[in-house]
Amino acid sequence: MHGARLAGLRAPLTSDELNQQLRRCLNDDTLPLEARIIGALTSLYALPTTRIVALTTDRFQRDGDDAYLTINKHPVLLPPRLAVLIERQITSPDVSTSVLQQSHAGKPGFLFPGRPPSRPRSAETVSEYMRKHDLPGISARNTAMMEAITDLPPIVVSDLFGIHPHTAYAWAQYAQNSWAEYLEAQSAD
Incomplete structure (x- = not known):
């Protein structure tokens, strides 16, 4: 496997487990x-925690009934329930997040501000927080990436998710090998 490119690879969730996690996050x-x-962002878009904590509130836009989150350079249509959750985070944050107090020197605030609010939360703190709520980040991201890479060409995944093309191709190779191993195991039964 392409070790350096797929660093942090952990056993992925099953598709059913990923879907259960997504339903839990949305409902x-x-x-x-x-x-x-x-x-939800991890389960849907295979975003690593480091990218999620860097999201700013200006990345979210409404266009009529549709809502978009700009990931990398591309606005991505959000499921309506996720859009409502993000809007709620921006307009009525938990007092401890200080989202409303975070616009500094004309810069957009972080969707998940740290302390001080002018800085994002640390990825390590967020990862711990997610584990505390039994939401596996890396395993969910790996499954979401595998599903994306099997549905879309690697170059599209690279552009959409903002990962290096070589990384996308390494994921495609990994997915292909995983499917081959699975099919081989099934035929042996």
């Missing part, structure tokens, strides 16, 4: 708002 009101948004 479970007992989860904190931030955990729901972060988990």
Whole structure:
């Protein structure tokens, strides 16, 4: 495998587990708002925590009934429930997040501000926070990436998710090898 390019590769979730996690993030009101948004972004768009914490509020836009989040350079249509969650995070944040207080010197604020609010949260803190709520980040991201890379050409995944083309091709190779191993194991039964 392309070790350096696929660093952090952990056992992916099954597709069913990923879908359950996504449903939980979109529908479970007992989860904190931030955990729901972060988990959904990971499950849908294979975004690593480092990219999620760097998102600024200006990356979210509404166009009529549709809502978009600009990932890399491309506005991506959001599911309506996720759009509502992100809007709620921006307009009525938890007091501890200080989202409304974070616009500094004309710069857009972070969707998940740190302390001080002019800085993003650390990826390590967010990863711990997600584990605390039983939302596996890396495993979910790996599954989301595998699903994307099997549905779309690697160069499209590279451009859409903002990853290096070589990394996208390495993921495609990994996905192809994983499917081959799976099919081989099935035929042996």
